[in-house]
Structures are given as C-alpha cells and as structure tokens.
Amino acid sequence: MMDFLMYPIIFVGLVILFSSFFIVKQQTAVVIERFGRFQSIRNSGLQMKIPIVDRKSGRLSLKIQQLDVIVETKTKDDVFVKLKVSVQYVVIRDKVYEAFYKLEYPHDQITSYVFDVVRAEVPKMKLDDVFVKKDDIAIAVKRELQEAMLDYGYDIIKTLVTDIDPDAQVKAAMNRINASEREKIAAQFEGDAQRILIVEKAKAEAESKRLQGQGIADQRREIARGLEESVEVLNRVGINSQEASALIVVTQHYDTLQAVGEETNSNLILLPNSPQAGSNMLNDMVASFVASNQIGEAMKKQQDKKDDDSK
Structure with a gap:
C-alpha cells in the first residue's frame, strides 16, 4: 500500500521540480511576479522560480519592432492626403519594468502621438511641400x-514617412499637369532641333552654291586658257585667229555629238541639225566681234575729237 502511494508523490514532485525551471529566449525579457507582486526580470538563458509561489506574468521582446500608422489629414491648400508613417521602436533593456507596468497598449499610445504630430504639421504645408519636406x-x-515614450521604457529608433497618397482626383490633375509640362518641353526640343536642321541645311546649301560657283568659274577660266593656247598653236602653223576659232567650234560641236551618242540611257532628243550650224554660229560671232570693234573705234575717234576741240 505504501509503495502504491509513493508513485503519485514522486510524480508530483518531479512535476513541481521541472516546473521550477524555464528557458528565456534570446532578446526576450520575462517578468516574474510573486503572489501578484513584481518580483524580478529574467533575461535569456535557463532560469528558476519557486513553484506555485512565483509565476511568469509576461514576456517582452527586446528586438526592434515596427508599427505602420496611416493618417488622413488636409494640407494648407485644402487637399486631403493619406500619409503612411512607419515607427521603429524598441524596449529599453533597463526599463522593462516601466514598459510592462506603465503602458498597457503601446501601439495605441504610439498611434495617438503620430496622429497628433502629423495633423499638426501637414496643415502648415502645401501639397508639393509635403512631398519635399516629408x-x-x-x-x-x-x-x-x-520625449513621450522614453518615460514608458520605449526608445524610438527611427520614423519614416513611407507613403504619401493624395486624393484620386488630385493625383489625376497632377498627372495631367506633369504630362502637359513634359509635352511642352518636348515641343521646345523638337522646335530647336528643326531650327538647327533648317539653319544647317541653309548653310550647307550656301556652301554648295559657293563651291559650285567657284567650280564653274574655274572651269570657264580653264576653258578660256585652253582656247587661248589652242589659238596660239594654230597661229604658229599659219592659221589665223578667225580660222582657228572656226576649227575649234566645229571640233567642239562634233565632240558634243559624240558624247551624247555614247549615253545609252539618255532621254535627250536631238533636233535636226547640220554641220553648217557651227559655221553659221561662228560667222554670227565674228560679225558681232567686227561690229563691236567698229563701234569702239568710232567712239574712240569721237572722244579724241572732243579732246582736241577742248584744247
């Protein structure tokens, strides 16, 4: 009978013994109360308490935590906007008692302060300033x-305004404004590009005309020099200037006909002509030269006569 009663007693003893030990995880604090009154704070590792007398009242994480608060308020230019404020906070290791006993709902407390500050600051700013001065x-x-949470055992690591969301109509208007500004800038750039192209094209055409004129002038100069040399050569063999000119004109006439005949894809139409056409042209040229010389001689004689009368 005694052996039968020993087993339950041993079992209860083992349960009480094992319940005296508990493990606290890393970056965690456990609050121990004795008969409902604060006894101690236990940190990470294997810990011991008096069974039945002591109890674990609660656990607090010592890690950095984040609370996201969305606040809706109005700006100075009467635009409703929603701000998302992320608060990163941590329980101060030396103030676990204050964090556990002074503040029952820390999230609600932090949220209230965030609402109060945001609704005090944002109405002083215009919408554009809210984005710039977030x-x-x-x-x-x-x-x-x-300042407020330090007395409660909480340290604020950082606060971030992670999102600014204006009213949908305001966002649409802002997008239209931005699109108009970009279109305006694009039109200015396109206009500048077209103006530059026109100016450069005009410069290129002017340079082309200048070079073309210079080329024509050089060509004519060389032709004249060649004709002069040809006449001199023919004069040396007893051919006078008139005959030499006729020979050169006829030669150029036939050279031109030969060059035209060599073009297979030419659309040129040749009108009826005869070799006498070159001779007639030469005769007309000679006649005009003679008439010009006669007029020049008459004008010279008349001028000489006036000079003698004046003396």
Whole structure:
C-alpha cells in the first residue's frame, strides 16, 4: 500500500521540480511576479522560480519592432492626403519594468502621438511641400514620440514617412499637369532641333552654291586658257585667229555629238541639225566681234575729237 502511494508523490514532485525551471529566449525579457507582486526580470538563458509561489506574468521582446500608422489629414491648400508613417521602436533593456507596468497598449499610445504630430504639421504645408519636406515630418514625429515614450521604457529608433497618397482626383490633375509640362518641353526640343536642321541645311546649301560657283568659274577660266593656247598653236602653223576659232567650234560641236551618242540611257532628243550650224554660229560671232570693234573705234575717234576741240 505504501509503495502504491509513493508513485503519485514522486510524480508530483518531479512535476513541481521541472516546473521550477524555464528557458528565456534570446532578446526576450520575462517578468516574474510573486503572489501578484513584481518580483524580478529574467533575461535569456535557463532560469528558476519557486513553484506555485512565483509565476511568469509576461514576456517582452527586446528586438526592434515596427508599427505602420496611416493618417488622413488636409494640407494648407485644402487637399486631403493619406500619409503612411512607419515607427521603429524598441524596449529599453533597463526599463522593462516601466514598459510592462506603465503602458498597457503601446501601439495605441504610439498611434495617438503620430496622429497628433502629423495633423499638426501637414496643415502648415502645401501639397508639393509635403512631398519635399516629408523628412521634416518624420523628424517632428520622432522628436515628439521620443520625449513621450522614453518615460514608458520605449526608445524610438527611427520614423519614416513611407507613403504619401493624395486624393484620386488630385493625383489625376497632377498627372495631367506633369504630362502637359513634359509635352511642352518636348515641343521646345523638337522646335530647336528643326531650327538647327533648317539653319544647317541653309548653310550647307550656301556652301554648295559657293563651291559650285567657284567650280564653274574655274572651269570657264580653264576653258578660256585652253582656247587661248589652242589659238596660239594654230597661229604658229599659219592659221589665223578667225580660222582657228572656226576649227575649234566645229571640233567642239562634233565632240558634243559624240558624247551624247555614247549615253545609252539618255532621254535627250536631238533636233535636226547640220554641220553648217557651227559655221553659221561662228560667222554670227565674228560679225558681232567686227561690229563691236567698229563701234569702239568710232567712239574712240569721237572722244579724241572732243579732246582736241577742248584744247
């Protein structure tokens, strides 16, 4: 009978013994109470408590945590906007008691302060300034939270304004404005590009005309020089200038006909002609030269006569 009663007693003893030990994970703090009153704070590792008398009242994580708060408010230019504020906070290791007993709902407390600061700062700014000065808003939130939460055992690591979401109609209007500005800039660039192309094309055409004129002038100069040399050569063999000119014209006439005949894909139409056409042209040229010389001689004689009368 005694042996039968020993087994339950041993079992209960083992249960009580094992319940006296507990393990606390890394970056965690456990609050121990004795008969409902704070006893101690246990950190990571194997810990021991008095069974039945002591109990684990709660656990607090010592890791950095993040709370996202979405605040809707109005800017100075009467635009409703939603801001997402991310608050990174941590329980101070030396103030676990304050964090556990002074503040029951830390998330609600942090959220209230974020709402208060954001709704105090954003109405002072225009919508464009909210985007530009979002870091200033985050700094103001952190400063206010740091002062308030430090007494409760919480340290604010960083606050970030991670999203700014204006009203849908405002976003559509802003997109239209941005699109118009970009189209305006694009039109200006296109206009500048076309103007540059026109100017450069005009410069190129002017340079082409100049070079073309220079080439024609050089060509005519060389032709004249060649004709002069040809006449001199013919004069040396007893052919006078008139005969030499006729020979050169006829030669060029036949050279031209030969060059035209060599073009297989030419659309040129040859009108009826005869070898006498070159002779007639030469005769007309000679006649005009003679008439010009006669007029020049008459004008010279008349001028000489006037000079003698004046003396």
